[in-house]
Amino acid sequence: MVRQYDLYLQQHMKGKYSQLEVAKQDARNAMKHYKDLRxxxxxxxxxxxTSKSLMSLTGTIPVNYKGTTYNIPIAIWLQEAHPQVAPICYVRPTSSMQVRQGKHVDNNGRVYMPYxxxxxxxxHNLIGCIQLMCVVFGEEPPVYAKQGTPARPPPPPPQSQPYPPQPVRPPYPTPGFTAQGPPTTNYQPNFRPQMPPYPSNPAQPGVPYPTNATSGFPPYAGYPPPNNAPMMTNTPYPPQPMAQSNLVNSTIDETMIKASLLSAVNDKLxxxxxxxxxxxxxxxxxxxxTERELRDGQDKLDKIIKRLHKENSDADANMLILQQKNEELEKELERLQDKQDNLGDNMDDVVMATTPVYRQIVSSFAEEQSLEDTIYYLGEALHKDVLDLETFLKHVRSLSRQQFMLRAIIQKARKSAGLASVY
Structure with missing residues (x-):
């Protein structure tokens, strides 16, 4: 699901945020851990x-309050220098909810934390910021049901209770809103909740809220009830005892000062x-x-290394085979070169057959062809009047008789060798 928002983040953050990739990665990590953020x-x-167009993560975060998980709506605005500067966090109530002022939330819904x-x-990153908000909201819920909202019985504790669907409205805070910060950078907010008036008779039927003397509110489906504590100023340290009117000029005991300082330091620590x-x-x-990812990467690298070793071994074996073949080819080339050098010494060994019958066929055929040539040249001599007819006929009869005998020998030799007849 987080990957679907990568293009949206790239389009709307490019050119505005000085550290685009780091800011995008921080937002992606937050949405990956908290699936309801968008x-x-x-x-x-x-x-x-001044007004600026900023990227925000809006949605709900799970808060555990008294054993039950509630979904608290928030909006986290990323400033243009994120993550060099801290984000701006708000509680974003729905139409049936109202912000409850406290030590970490002002009346406008802005969140203040030492983080x-x-x-x-x-x-510091967005995940750590959201986890701290889950912790502080679990101690002091930042929202409660508006007066007049009918109370409904709380559902079973094991399941997370989502808030009712939010009405369509511009993202919180709306344009024109002026955020209020803590009075000092030491972060010691001191707000006094401004709660709507309650009816004087809490036992009246149909009235779900208690009197104005306490801050307890009825359970509302999806909203954690605030602590059952008196409505008072939420100071980070225990209040100092007020001096009596008759002891105005007396000095504060050193033990009381030390106890007050120890209490304040203890709370801060x-x-x-x-x-x-x-x-x-x-x-x-x-x-x-990161360790799991590195181990997975190490396993992949080990597999790649094993495959490379195997391929290297196969390549070495193929190299040995190739060298052997090259040596055999070199020896064969040397042998052929020696035969070529010795070819001119004995030409008869090249054309002569290896067996007697084949040698007889070759020699008889060569002699028969020479007789054929002799008869041809005798005919040429007769045409040119070099020989007379009687001499020509005498030699032709003798040569023809020899040619016939040679052809008979060739025929018989081929038959003995198992060769086909040529005449």
Missing amino acids: PNVDNFMYNNG LNEWRQGS KRRMKDTCTLIQTEMTELKQ
Whole structure:
């Protein structure tokens, strides 16, 4: 499924993002681990009023709250210098939901975490950011059901509860929205939730919400209920005890100051440790995946090396066979060259047969052909009046008698040799 969005990412991020390939790979890894995230492009307005068209990952992430998994809708905006700068994260409520302010989420839905404030390229990525959001949302749910939304019984815990389908609307945040950040870079947000008024009688039939004295909300299908804690300012550290009116001029005990500092440091170290553990787990997962890929590559390389060794052995064997054939050809060429050199010494050995009957056939045939030539030249001499007729007839009769005897010998010799007759 992630591969289907590669072309979309390439078309809408090319020319805008300074580190295109790194940003695309980070987005692909996030969508690969969280299947409900989808890429989307829309205008994003910054605090200074400027608007830019940015790539975002929108969808839901699984959050475990009190043993039940819920799907929390989010939107992660990738800035043009990603991953050099941290992404901008928002909770994206549906029409039946409302953002709940807290230590990590403001009233506009923007998410604040130390992981984002301490963002560094190479050590931070979108997967680690989303995993930390799952952790902090599991401790403090960022959304609750709007007043007037009918409560429904919660489904069985083992299954993940998706939110109702979102209505068609522009991606969150909408153009013209001004994001609000934490007051300082040290990340100590201190928001006071602005909750809608509740009816004074929580026991009234048909009213699913409690009084304004608590922050507990009824369970809603798909939305995790917030903690049953009093509505108060969410400070990162325990509040300092207020001095009594009659002790205004008295000094604070040194033990109280030390206890307050230790408590604040302890809370900060716990948050840092949790973020570090989550980051290490993410890196361990990626390293294990890389190890599996490397082992698969090593197996493939071993197979290729074995095949190359086999082909090399076959090539060596073929080379030996070729050398043997070359030696045999050289010896045969030398033998033929020696025969060619000795051919002029005894020409009769070339044309003479090897057996007596064949030699008799060859010699008789050669003598018979010579007699044929003699008779021909005698006829030429008679035509030129070199010989008289009587002398011509005398020699022709003698030669013809010899020719007849030779032909009879040839016929008989061929028959003895098993050859066909030529006369």
